[in-house]
């Protein structure tokens with residue numbers, strides 16, 4: 001596939017950057033337009049599962065990724081009140097089993113690696129302060145005109161919408177289906193190790209599972225910080241916005257009855273403030289491609305976070321988009337093959353992620369210990385390799 005004008009990618013999150021690097025790797029010019037003026041410390045912890053690591057290796061950041069991330073040796077699921085271990089998954093043989101490690105890191109560190117890699121390939125590929133507003137497909141000129149909120153415009157041979165859950169591009173091209181509230185609210189924080197007063201936590205990840213409530217924690221930056229997310233079922237989400245400043249006191253109140261270790265981690269959150277937001281999702285679209293426009297990542301298929309596969313799916317999308325572009329003779333063919341390669345996989349992960357949350361936050365956490373469950377391992381989610389999976393004709 002070749003093009004005179006560059007391909008425009010709207011959104012410089014994990015998915016948009018991976019897509020840009022993958023397209024550059026395929027020999028195409030790809031420019032990323034990100035609304036933020038400055039790229040900063042957005043987000044907190046991120047699990048980068050083996051399927052995603054294989055894609056990031058192909059994009060050329062494998063060594064740097066491993067230097068910054070941590071490998072959890074185990075993943076524990078514990079009873080919310082007693083702390084009793086209900087499920088203990090050994091992750092020490094992940095590399096042998098899946099061909100890549102299971103990593104955990106700060107999202108900002110992964111983002112910075114991707115920015116550096118893209119700039120290495122093309123120093124002018126990333127444009128900040130560019131909030132997408134609308135576009136017009138111009139078949140006579142064989143381009144798409146993109147307009148930004150500040151009145152500027154650009155021409156592109158094709159456009160990729162990687163602008164996340166609230167995608168303006170999805171609304172513009174695929175119609176307005178509002179994301180739906182999942183029934184869960186989350187509180188997220190990062191606690192410096194010193195703030196725990198010498199408390200020693202079990203190595204790797206731990207989930208405290210209680211009826212309608214969950215608490216997940218794992219170390220990032222080689223243990224300098226503990227990343228946590230607390231989830232609770234709630235019947236509605238405050239209409240004033242999607243994201244709010246949350247207070248640790250509120251999170252502690254919601255998790256009343258949880259094990260003392262959980263409450264101590266919450267209490268150590270700097271400033272007593274944490275990030276609070278409602279979890280929203282959408283059904284995957286039946287089609288993500290319309291003419292010279294394609295969607296990717298959360299813009300195409302936002303999913304609930306229970307399997308930690310949202311960013312991983314965006315990474316997989318980026319790799320398959322690049323591979324499809326490389327193997328195709330036109331944009332239409334490349335987009336069609338990208339969508340065909342991704343749809344069944346994403347639909348499976350999307351559906352099973354939603355079910356995973358219901359299972360973990362069910363009424364009887366005790367039953368988790370002897371349940372035969374569908375999880376990331378048994379569903380084969382980590383076995384997937386975006387670099388070698390068949391690309392449909």
Ligand SMILES: Cc1cc2nc3c(=O)[nH]c(=O)nc-3n(C[C@H](O)[C@H](O)[C@H](O)COP(=O)(O)OP(=O)(O)OC[C@H]3O[C@@H](n4cnc5c(N)ncnc54)[C@H](O)[C@@H]3O)c2cc1C
Pocket residue numbers: 010011012013014015016033034035036045046047048130131132133162163164165167168186229279296297298299303305307308309310311312313314
């Ligand atoms: C609690 C929680 C925990 C999670 N944990 C994990 C995990 O462990 N592992 C995992 O793989 N996933 C995880 N996820 C999911 C993951 O964070 C997302 O799925 C992932 O970030 C999606 O990437 P994206 O690039 O599609 O979208 P985003 O990361 O949302 O990026 C979209 C980008 O587009 C920009 N943008 C938005 N609108 C415009 C516009 N109009 N014009 C230009 N730019 C625009 C935004 O500023 C942003 O930079 C988690 C999610 C949640 C809620």
